[in-house]
Amino acid sequence: MSVPVRRVARVVVLDERDRVLLFRFRDPGKDRDHHATPGGGLEPGESFEDAAVRELAEEVFLGEIGLGPVLWDRTTELDFLGTWTRAEERYFLLRVDSEHVAPYDGHLAHENVVGRAWWTVDDLASTDEQVWPRGLAALLRDVIEGGAPPEPIVIGP
Secondary structure, three states: OOOOEEEEEEEEEEOOOOOEEEEEEOOOOOOOOEEEOOEEEOOOOOOHHHHHHHHHHHHOOOOOOOOOOEEEEEEEEEEEOOEEEEEEEEEEEEEOOHHHOOOOOOOOHHHOEEEEEEEOHHHHHHOOOEEOOOOHHHHHHHHHHHOOOOOOEEEOO
């Protein structure tokens, strides 16, 4: 039996203080919440970049934005809404002023989102919370200190 593939565009939204915007997900039947960057699955015929822009408009209410470069590519397998799925993810960089991001209003509750917050690299490095992708603190530190890589980096699950 083959595993379904879900192509996903994600956006690493960094503010003027180098904090990253993460959503908090509470999946039914799971014993632990997790945090992840904004993003979602590609619609038929949609590019990763187009999906990233659409997801930011839907999830963060950021429209007419110019995405930065692709930072990372990641393939992982996970339980996605009760189905074991292979996710093929592409992470884009976006720099914004935090004042342009309105507080979370609950509009994504139907997608199991229970909150959204800005995290520093130090917060990420010291948390016991589950954050995807793994090692996000180190990945972000590399981007903040050295800029975006010339080519996307393949990262682990």
